[in-house]
Amino acid sequence: MNIFENKKELIAHVDALKCEKKTLGFLPTMGALHQGHASLIRKGLDENDVVVVSIFVNPTQFDNQEDLVKYPRTLDSDVELLETISEEKVIVYAPSVDDIYGNNVISTSFSYDGLEHEMEGRFRDGHFDGVGTVVKRLFEIVRPDKAYFGEKDFQQLMIIKKLVEKYNIPVKVVGCKIYRAKDGLAMSSRNLRLKPEYRKAAPFVYKTLKAAKDKFGTKSADKLTEWVTKQFAGHDLLTLEYFIIANISTLKTVKRKTNQKSYRAFIAVYADDIRLIDNIALN
Template sequence: MEFYSEKQQIKLVIDALKAKQLTIGLVPTMGALHDGHLQLVKKALDNNDKVVVSIFVNPTQFDNNDDLEKYPRTLESDMVLLESVSQDRIIVYAPTVKDIYGSNPISESFDFDGLELEMEGKFRDGHFDGVGTIVKRFFEIVKPHNAYFGEKDFQQLQIIKKMVEKLRIPIHVIGCEIHRETNGLAMSSRNTRLKPEYKKAAPFIYKTLTAAKEHFGTKSANKVLEWVEKQFAKHHLLELEYFIIADVKTLKQVKRKSNKKSYRAFIAVYADDIRLIDNIALN
């Protein structure tokens, strides 16, 4: 499996592949890979001749330095996992902060037509400027035909699609369904940091989401919100940060349901000091 840590190296490799008329897929990750990431890679392999998997813990999208420091970095085991999927069609790009940002790791400023101001944007200052910055740079370096992102970070997915649309970047952004553990918990690199009692409690998040979906069929959005808040108020281990039912296109919180619109429920929960997010399509 090919491995590169410098953008100049991988640019040459990509140029050579494109000269052969080969299609390139990109799966951007922050490493600490799990089966959810591998499903993205497999999807990309189904649709492209070669797949670049970037592994980079991006400092500009963390609003909490402690979270940045604690984020797991497992490059060697990540490589082993990727080799189990394909030994000859995956290219790993694991740059240093200096390779991406030079000596000044700061974010560009973006206007995502208000998508960045909802949900996560209200709780994580500057987060989506950091996301936009790093994804745009990977798009510029790798120049893939297709890029793959998980729907667990649905707001991020919509924001990246918006960036591609506004900047007219010739890349097809593909969202892939959430991959879950057998107990329903959305797969995340953060799950490995959960203490045993919190790991056991965390599936309550998805259980509540699926129940909220059922309630949404017969109750108003406000009634569903109240019900979810009551469920978490009774839970002694999990702390609800937010639960929002939003319009899929605008990500704005719904006030009155319309049969002409699509909605998703979004949730953020603290399990001790680990922040977990999830979402589910409602209609």
């Protein structure tokens, strides 16, 4: 398996692939890879000749520095997982902070036409500037034909699509369905940090989302939000940070439902000190 830690060497390799008319898929990750990532890579391989997987814990998208320090770094096991998918068609880019940022480890300020101010943007100051900064930089280095993002981070997916549109970046952004464990918990690298009792409790998040979807046809957005809030108020281990029903195009919180628009429910929950996010299409 080709593993590059230096962007110059990766760029040279990508140049050679492009000379051979190879199509290139790309999956940017922060490592701690799991089967959710594997499903995205397999989709990328179905649609491209080669897939580049970047493994880089990006410091500029963490508003909580303790979270940055605790974020799992598991490059060896990540490579082992990737080798089970394809040793020849998967390329790893595992750069240092210096290789991405040089001596200037700061975010660029982006406007995503308001998408950045909703939901996660309200609770994680500067997060989407950090995401946009690193993804734009990675797109410039890798120059993929297609890039793959999971719908678990639906707001991030929409923001990356807006980034590509506004900056005329020649890549097609592909959204992929949420990959879940058998008990419904959305796969996330943070799940590795859940204590056993919290891991056992965590599927309650998706269970509540599914119940909210069932009630969406008969309850108003406000009443449904009240109902979800009550479910978590009575839970011993899980603490609700927010539950929001939003228009999928603008991500703005819904005041009144209409039949002509599509909606999605978004949730953020703390399981001890681990923050879990999830979402579900409502109609």
